[in-house]
Amino acid sequence: MSTAPPDAADRRAAPAVICYPTETLPAPPLALYASARIGAVEQARHIIPPREARAFELPAGHFCRISCPEGSQVGDLNLFAARNLSERFFSGKTRALHGSHVTTGARLWSCLPWLRPMATITADSLAWYGVDADGGRVHDVIGTRCDPYTHTLLSGGEYHQCCHSNLARALGAHLGHPAQEVEHHVHDVLNVFMCTGFTRDTGQYFMKASPARAGDYLEFFAEIDLLGVLSACPGGDCGAEHSSDAALCHPLEVTILCPPAGALAGWESPAPSGYSRQHGAPRTAY
Numbered sequence: 398m399s400t401a402p403p404d405a406a407d408r409r410a411a412p413a414v415i416c417y418p419t420e421t422l423p424a425p426p427l428a429l430y431a432s433a434r435i436g437a438v439e440q441a442r443h444i445i446p447p448r449e450a451r452a453f454e455l456p457a458g459h460f461c462r463i464s465c466p467e468g469s470q471v472g473d474l475n476l477f478a479a480r481n482l483s484e485r486f487f488s489g490k491t492r493a494l495h496g497s498h499v500t501t502g503a504r505l506w507s508c509l510p511w512l513r514p515m516a517t518i519t520a521d522s523l524a525w526y527g528v529d530a531d532g533g534r535v536h537d538v539i540g541t542r543c544d545p546y547t548h549t550l551l552s553g554g555e556y557h558q559c560c561h562s563n564l565a566r567a568l569g570a571h572l573g574h575p576a577q578e579v580e581h582h583v584h585d586v587l588n589v590f591m592c593t594g595f596t597r598d599t600g601q602y603f604m605k606a607s608p609a610r611a612g613d614y615l616e617f618f619a620e621i622d623l624l625g626v627l628s629a630c631p632g633g634d635c636g637a638e639h640s641s642d643a644a645l646c647h648p649l650e651v652t653i654l655c656p657p658a659g660a661l662a663g664w665e666s667p668a669p670s671g672y673s674r675q676h677g678a679p680r681t682a683y
């Protein structure tokens with residue numbers, strides 16, 4: 398145990414400062430996206446079976462709608478630059494920039510050294526949820542993905558339908574490799590429809606039943622050519638447990654929509670970060 402110093406209250410009273418003020422972050426052209434979305438036509442549709450994942454291609458300038466057509470269901474989403482699997486979704490920096498949960502207007506950023514918007518969220522039927530009495534919010538970029546390694550660590554057993562394994566199998570099937578050879582590409586996800594937060598007393602990560610119902614959706618605009626992989630989590634609505642066959646699970650649906658010709662006049666796919674990557678030289682000894 399440590400002993401609180403006499404000025405403990407003063408130290409705790411230091412003002413909270415936003416780590417990454419976003420006033421200088423270029424604002425997404427949401428009005429342009431909204432007008433491009435009008436008249437967009439369905440180009441492809443993918444059904445993600447319960448406790449499975451599927452890969453799908455999403456060209457830059459297209460919209461992606463993720464919905465749960467039959468009932469409440471959490472989805473674990475991975476995003477890659479279509480022709481470079483090293484550039485992938487960076488949930489940690491997305492969280493640092495936009496907060497622990499994302500909704501319309503937030504961007505999904507790629508990892509270093511690219512650090513550019515991969516996608517911009519353009520519609521969210523659960524935006525009404527806000528924050529509940531437990532501090533829970535929807536569409537989480539905190540959780541990593543359910544995985545068989547943590548499951549074995551905590552339970553001693555094996556379960557092969559965790560989102561990590563589902564994503565690895567689906568990515569492998571898309572690339573023509575076994576899951577074991579591609580699982581290192583699987584990364585921390587956007588937890589679509591998942592309702593989570595941190596407990597006030599212990600700071601532990603919690604989940605509660607997703608407020609999503611049949612027909613709810615999250616839509617985003619692809620800023621670059623993307624390869625997406627989406628898993629229908631074995632936790633179902635994640636109201637009780639994951640990493641087992643106990644929960645009621647539903648399929649997810651992915652719809653790719655192509656805007657009308659000319660609807661995105663003036664829009665350009667974002668370039669990678671402009672940082673020189675020089676990283677400087679060591680400074681004189683301290």
Ligand SMILES: [Zn+2]
Pocket residue numbers: 473542543559560561629630631632639
């Ligand atoms: Zn999962």
